[in-house]
Amino acid sequence: MNEHNVIPDNWYEDAFGELYSIVYAHRSVASALPEAAFAARATGLNPKDRLLDLCCGTGRHLANLLQNGGGVSLCGFDYSPELLAQAQKNTRGLVPLIRGDMRALPFQNTFSVVFNFFTSFGYFMEDSENEKALLQMEAAMLPGGRFFFDYLNPDQIEARLVPESTRESKGYLIHEKRWIDEHTKRINKNIIVERDGQIIGKNSESVRMYALDELKAMLLRAGLHIRQVWGDYDASPYDTLSPRMLVLGCKDAS
Ligand SMILES: C[S@@+](CC[C@H](N)C(=O)[O-])C[C@H]1O[C@@H](n2cnc3c(N)ncnc32)[C@H](O)[C@@H]1O
Structure with a gap:
């Protein structure tokens, strides 16, 4: 990813x-x-x-x-x-x-x-x-x-962007990768959710930063x-x- x-x-x-x-x-x-x-x-x-x-x-x-x-x-x-x-x-x-x-x-x-x-x-x-x-x-x-x-x-998103993180939620591990596309002015995120070492799902998000x-x-x-x-x-x-x-x-x- x-x-x-x-x-x-x-x-x-x-x-x-x-x-x-x-x-x-x-x-x-x-x-x-x-x-x-x-x-x-x-x-x-x-x-x-x-x-x-x-x-x-x-x-x-x-x-x-x-x-x-x-x-x-x-x-x-x-x-x-x-x-x-x-x-x-x-x-x-x-x-x-x-x-x-x-x-x-x-x-x-x-x-x-x-x-x-x-x-x-x-x-x-x-x-x-x-x-x-x-x-x-x-x-x-x-x-x-x-x-x-x-x-x-x-501005805050740009200043405080954490490119990668992992956290726990309800017994699941949530891996998140974030990046800004300067061309499209969008904040993008890819998310992988894991339980007991198995990937149970993936999501993407993309929001135009007006x-x-x-x-x-x-x-x-x-x-x-x-x-x-x-x-x-x-x-x-x-x-x-x-x-x-x-x-x-x-x-x-x-
Ligand atoms: C970040 S969530 C926020 C939901 C809610 N306002 C809250 O604070 O929990 C964005 C919401 O937009 C809805 N959504 C996404 N695309 C949409 C669309 N094209 N038309 C209407 N709703 C949409 C999603 O299903 C989701 O519920």
Whole structure:
């Protein structure tokens, strides 16, 4: 495995299956609690809102919003049948969950709030395809709607890149190799999961690292405006070494 490895264009179709829940076991319902609370505060979430968790995965943020969201109407959307099945359990069948591709959302002028957590953007190889996801998000929102976007910080990724690591999760060994492709501006990762000396699965990930200015321009073209940016869930300011790029924004009121 080296940096000349080719990651398939449609890597996201396979990367969010059973293996994902082993590799990201620490991304639990409990760890999502402060994130959901932060996004709810940032967007001024209130019981009249209709909220879409775009790329909801296992529904870990929805589960918290169900508990603490004051009765706000919730909906989850994701591509992975495996993670949606988990979301169904985590939300006790109380939240509508819809399967599909973020580039073709089945909603028009429907939601007053959209959340997008844990780097669920920049997956497609073409910028125009990533932009399509933002256009679809805008179309799904009501005029004046708010969105919260939890995305990676490209500068921090570049400064802190760990090219190779091995860790243990739920009795499995997770080997991860990471590299940045300067040409495509993507952070790529190859993952091997091992148990008792046997390889039980492999995954690849590849995310376009949009700088804040690039994201801002893409959002603007989609009719969405940034209102505030933080560097992490402790509300610290965004800078080159911030762990995250947390963006609060809105759609025009008319
Ligand atoms: C990094 S996970 C984050 C999941 C969730 N937001 C969380 O915080 O746990 C990215 C999610 O995007 C979903 N996804 C990947 N490609 C997608 C696509 N083309 N359309 C919709 N969802 C997609 C995956 O299935 C996965 O649940």
